[in-house]
Amino acid sequence: MSRSATVVSPLVAALFTVLLVSCSGTVVGAPSVPGAGEPVYGQPVSEHTRAELAVAAAARDLAPCGLLDEDLVASLGQVTAFGPVGDLSTCHAELVPPRGTPANPVWVEVAVGEREPTERTGAGEATAGLEVRPAAGALPGTCTLYFSLPPVPGVQDDVAAGRWGHVSYLDGAGGTGDSAAGDDCAEARTVLGSVTDRLRSPVRIRSDIPLAQQDPCRVVENMSERGIETFAPGSRPYECLLTLRGGVEASVQLALSPEPPRAGGPDAVELDGRPFTYFRDAVSCHYYFYPGAVFDTNLPSSPVSERDKRSNRLTASVAASAPNCDDAETLVLASAEMFDY
Incomplete structure (x- = not known):
């Protein structure tokens, strides 16, 4: 070499x-x-x-862009970019929200397969059978909601922990009051509702x-x-x-x-x-x-x-x-x- x-x-x-x-x-x-006792990859x-x-x-079988509804994202503003990004387990959309400008876009992100939440989180709650934990200390106008992925057949919780995903709504302008009804997590919760619906669907979209x-x-x-x-x-x-x-x-x-x-x-x-x-x-x-x-x-x-x-x-x-x-x-x-x- x-x-x-x-x-x-x-x-x-x-x-x-x-x-x-x-x-x-x-x-x-x-x-x-x-x-x-069976070997894996020899x-x-x-x-x-x-x-x-x-x-x-x-987790790799859950194509993140099959979970993020592009039409739903378009209801939040003018979509300028949509597709996979980063380590292939993330799908993101960039959009210009109402009263926003292309110079200060909003990012909507869905990621799947994290070993655990990467931020400090608040108390968990059950949503459509999934555990959901909000990230703590988010900047104004932004919100990240972590959710547990469905269990894998044949894997016991005491053998290997399940994985997580997250939905994020990130305001590039640092919080300009665009969140519905003053709720910084309104958009993220709307996207999460769509994600949980698709997780329950038998249809899987491969990358x-x-x-x-x-x-x-x-x-x-x-x-x-x-x-x-x-x-x-x-x-x-x-x-x-x-x-x-x-x-x-x-x-x-x-x-x-x-x-x-x-x-x-x-x-x-x-x-x-x-x-x-x-x-x-x-x-x-x-x-x-x-x-x-x-x-x-x-x-x-x-x-x-x-x-x-x-x-x-x-x-x-x-x-x-x-x-x-x-x-x-x-x-x-x-x-x-x-x-x-």
């Missing part, structure tokens, strides 16, 4: 590091937990890990992004030479955490990311004759590659400026990280064999 490297500014390194870390019904089509795993893999797989149909932990199939001690889903369902032989911690993440900048960004490098993007921060080496075409979530009728539209043009990305660059290289090459579309 060969690698070239140049110094990356702290700002750029920080930006790409952020990209790594951004009813009691049943989930139709969710996998059942394999029997005790590796022996514990009962707990098998259950965690099944729960994460069920048309090939990467969104994959389990990042599949990479262990190509890691026999390096050796895997353990692997398990991360905090989101499109992240896999691996312990390599010797106790080295590594990760693989599937996402939608902005294309790397032409100048001032991480290095373009070549490994075994293939192009990758690379940078190193104070903790780990990070390698990326970008399978597939750019995905543009801007609506043709969007009135926002061309500069603002750029942030909604995303491309599927695979990131491999490890403290040792040789391990990161091995991991990204194994990922490229598995996930390069």
Whole structure:
């Protein structure tokens, strides 16, 4: 393997590091937990890990843009962008609300598959059979409601905890009084009602992004030479955490990311004759590659400026990280064999 490297500014390194870390019904089509002792992806795993893999797989089966009703979002204002974003478990819409401007849009977001709420939350309440917890301390005009996902068949609560989702309504103007009846959570609760209805529906809408149909932990199939001690889903369902032989911690993440900048960004490098993007921060080496075409979530009728539209043009990305660059290289090459579309 060969690698070239140049110094990356702290700002750029920080930006790409952020990209790594951004009813009691049943989930139709969710996998059942394999029997005790059966290997997964050729590796022996514990009962707990098998259950965690099944729960994460069920979350990936819930396409977030199949849960967010675009017509409902359009009733809240002029929609300027709609589609998946981030780590593939999130769908977002940007809109210009009544009395709003394109310079201060509102974001509506639905995410599924979080291991737990990422913010401090208030008291839970039951809504359509789901536990709902509001985020505490939200800014004026904004609201995030966390909701428990339906349980997965065959997974007991005492073996693996269920996953969560959230609905957010985020006012880019910092709260301008657009929330209905002065209730900052009115819009979020309206969207959540639609989400819970769709969760109960037997119809499942799969993502048309090939990467969104994959389990990042599949990479262990190509890691026999390096050796895997353990692997398990991360905090989101499109992240896999691996312990390599010797106790080295590594990760693989599937996402939608902005294309790397032409100048001032991480290095373009070549490994075994293939192009990758690379940078190193104070903790780990990070390698990326970008399978597939750019995905543009801007609506043709969007009135926002061309500069603002750029942030909604995303491309599927695979990131491999490890403290040792040789391990990161091995991991990204194994990922490229598995996930390069």
